[in-house]
Amino acid sequence: MLAESNVMKKHTAPVDEEKPMKMEQVSNTCFAVLNEKNRVCDANSGLINVGGGMVIDTQSDLPHARQMIEMFGKVWSGMPERVVNTHEDSDHVFGNQLFQGAEIIGHRSLPERMKTVAEPTELQHMMQAAADPVTGPQLKAMHPGLSAAANQLSEDYDFSGVELIPPTTLFDDRLEVTLDDVEVHILHVGPCHEVGDAIVWMPKERVLFAGDVLFRLCTPMGWVGTFEKWFETLDMITNELKPDVIVPGHGPVCGLEGVTEMKAYLQYVRNESRHFFDNGVAASEAARRIDLGPYADWLCPERIYMNIERAYREFRGEPFDQPWEQEKTFDEIYGVALARGIVPTF
Numbered sequence: 001m002l003a004e005s006n007v008m009k010k011h012t013a014p015v016d017e018e019k020p021m022k023m024e025q026v027s028n029t030c031f032a033v034l035n036e037k038n039r040v041c042d043a044n045s046g047l048i049n050v051g052g053g054m055v056i057d058t059q060s061d062l063p064h065a066r067q068m069i070e071m072f073g074k075v076w077s078g079m080p081e082r083v084v085n086t087h088e089d090s091d092h093v094f095g096n097q098l099f100q101g102a103e104i105i106g107h108r109s110l111p112e113r114m115k116t117v118a119e120p121t122e123l124q125h126m127m128q129a130a131a132d133p134v135t136g137p138q139l140k141a142m143h144p145g146l147s148a149a150a151n152q153l154s155e156d157y158d159f160s161g162v163e164l165i166p167p168t169t170l171f172d173d174r175l176e177v178t179l180d181d182v183e184v185h186i187l188h189v190g191p192c193h194e195v196g197d198a199i200v201w202m203p204k205e206r207v208l209f210a211g212d213v214l215f216r217l218c219t220p221m222g223w224v225g226t227f228e229k230w231f232e233t234l235d236m237i238t239n240e241l242k243p244d245v246i247v248p249g250h251g252p253v254c255g256l257e258g259v260t261e262m263k264a265y266l267q268y269v270r271n272e273s274r275h276f277f278d279n280g281v282a283a284s285e286a287a288r289r290i291d292l293g294p295y296a297d298w299l300c301p302e303r304i305y306m307n308i309e310r311a312y313r314e315f316r317g318e319p320f321d322q323p324w325e326q327e328k329t330f331d332e333i334y335g336v337a338l339a340r341g342i343v344p345t346f
Ligand SMILES: [Zn+2]
Pocket: 041, 043, 089, 091, 092, 212, 249, 250
């Protein structure tokens, strides 16, 4: 009953009214819808408003996707003909089904990867288990971090009704699309944050939709990829593309300073991790002890656990695509927050 009444409530008020989604125009033809709360799942979407329209990333659930459509709808003449998924994570693909008839574009790895990391029934079951009066307390006792993450998600999200809709136009290295006379380059740059990482580059307007290769003012969550590939991509953006405006996957619109800071963060975490690793300190302990320096003010600093653990995996010579155990990951992040005396935020 509890779960049901939650669902009812969320349909009417899916978004935190104090920090709502907002639309921002970033160039002549480009717009962004930004999730200002900026916690996990609060991803951004983009719109290239020319040549039939192209939407970049489709939000984490249907209420947010509908709100994004409503916001972009103020400037477009009709539903866009193309959608790009910048990678396989649920917060970038769960609104795909609302774009019926659109060409959905993504890296070749996405259809398979989405089955692994963006299967809606898994999230739906997790949310039900956390909200249930019997299984909720059990989950909290066994996996306090996962339980806290589910409770946080239930404040903003309702995953019911989401269906897995993978892209059907698949590309390997790059895909170039011309919208009227506007060139759009979709470039595969992964694995940095995920296997299918792609960025959407508009060379004339110098606008970049970076997907989760860029988190801005919030702690990045690196899932499947390598530090080296991530550095290479950030360097390519800085030295070759040189965008004027960047819409990150998470966080506010920025310029190249966002890329510079992101690279500095990743370098710092990897260097410090090496030091802890060489001294036999476990990743979870290193996440409790590392000096957060200037990054303490980034949202969800406790997510640093994931970046340290990923560095450790590399130091141990483990494969970059070794799967994450969701329960353990969120429990560790939760533990880091408590040890640091901060309110756990995911
Ligand atoms: Zn994301």
